[in-house]
Amino acid sequence: MTALKLSIVDQSPVHDDKTQAAALSDSVRLARLADGLGYHRFWVAEHHGTPSYASSAPEILIGQIAAGTQRIRVGSGGVMLSHYSPYKVAEVFRTLEALFPGRIDLGVGRAPGGAGQTGAALAYPDLPTPVNHFPYLLEALTGFIDGGLPEGHAFDNLPTTPQGGDTRPQLWALGSSDGSIELAAQLGWGFVLALFIGTHERPADIISRYRKLYRPRPDTVGTQGSAMTASAVICAETAEESELLAASHTYWKLQAHRHGIREGILPPERCMDLYARLSPSDKAFFDATRDSMITGTPEQCRAQLEAQAEYYGVDEILIVAVTHSFEKRCESYRKLAAAFDLGA
Template identity: 55%
Template sequence: MPFKLSVVDQSPAHNGQSQSQGLHYSIRLAQLCEELGYHRFWIAEHHDTASYSSSCPEILIAHIAQNTQNIRVGSGGVMLSHYSPLKVAEVFRTLEALNPGRIDLGVGRAPGGTDQTSRALAFPNRPNSAELYPHLLSDLSGFVHDNLPGEHPFYGINATPVGAAAPQLWTLGSSSGSVDLAAELGLGFVLALFIGTHERPAEIFERYKARFRPNGKGLEQPQTILSVACLCADSKEEAAYLAAPNMYWKVMAFRHGIREHIRSPEEALSLYNKLPLSDQAYYQETLDSVVSGSARQCREELERLADHYNAEELMLVNVTHDFEDRCNSYRKLMAAF
């Protein structure tokens, strides 16, 4: 296989079950992915939604790491705008000390929730502006790698525990906007194709690699991950059926601001037929962005994407109403490789 396969899990609440059950499903899925040979297993961060369970990825990461043996475990990602870079560095340096050589710290600039939720997370202060994110990421890198410049106001502060190796630090982006920042700071870069349906230039990774500057404490060479939605079934038609709950959820969340529970495929398809044409078009456009179909079809499309973007690693995400459908998707796909 010319590239590594990994998984990012959004910890969905399946079958109308509790969100706490969704956390336990994430642990089971991580164990399965390790057994199947996936390289990494990352946990997303979402707030104030009935559909996704993981609001504290660092806690779930700790539990998964203790219940697996070798798979790399990390965040995909910590929404850094809500938090102190020093505290995030301390949390993930602690995780790395307890699980040497296995922890990844992926961070993103998105809020992972509504504006109201962002205000609540920042209270009694105000939410950080988007313009502050490069400074937060630079500080985080300095704390994680213990290389803040001498003129920095926080120079001399150690992110404990000291002496332990640093976790791998990655920045997440859904467009070319984060490329230069990741390269300048010497961080790994993840391009999230599953966020949005807009086109991304094929040369985005080449731009990152050309501008990459090692920071002396982290990665010595540029590293890239292409993250895509992928749902593997027995046929293209079955995959579209299983994807319907997530496609309908995205229509309601991103076009109407309604973040409800994940419906069954039957419910989602029935409601789809009642949507206005503009929403149906968005649904189809989103479905078209998912790598889906039989194991052979998915493998061929993933190989095409890896070649198109010159990606070294593909990180997959899927959401279905039933947990076992997700497990079967990852089983079928890995068997095809």
């Protein structure tokens, strides 16, 4: 089996009851740590109107992180394309690629990245883009990045600046199920199966079906379609500690997804106290969410991640770790890096 690559998706969580501004600084610090530990990529998520997550402008944070690191690939995981002009997104990421050649990834998703009011505010004074327009947005973005849209397209002769670079951003489509695989495959995008979103079953053939449908773009001829999974992982010295640390993210998801409450990320001990008072249905949601995460000692986490990679047929996994404590989060990534000998 090919050595498994590990990468990071950072949602810029607000740690230790600090401010959102401090959370952005923590993201830069974490990226520098990941660069030194041997992680392959560092992606920044996009959230709006969410007090517990600070990254609302990933394209700005990407530039700061790329400037402060040496070799790690840096990108978005992902830009919520339905809010934006594909032409502008292409120009932003071509600019980043010109500044940091061979290191920039453009990951996009179709989800809104926030509550309904934030989607309306991002579109104002127009209306939010209907979800069924996403394929047209992604097709246009592909052409703008590659430097050519099909003949007859409204913008087929429009240049995308900056010009003159020898490389282009890698393109990745994010999905929590199989809803995006056909579109990603037909346009020649890589595909990320986001297992950390939801608890529903995602069968192994999602990735194999994507690869069967894959049609390479001009600069990816000969490839079979790049695919990754993305999972929530908390690694600690003991399994008990890792499960306790995971309670902070689990409780946040419970409040956000079942009750629409996007409060701060609470200390894990407080979350377990609150767990005891939950209704049976809320406890069931909490338990299912925690069980969908990978937790344990370094050896246990490595075994579970390798089993996941074999099941889906991937050689790279993106790790999402959200904890109340920034230092505990860093320690989780340190332990994973050591378990996989990433710096070797």
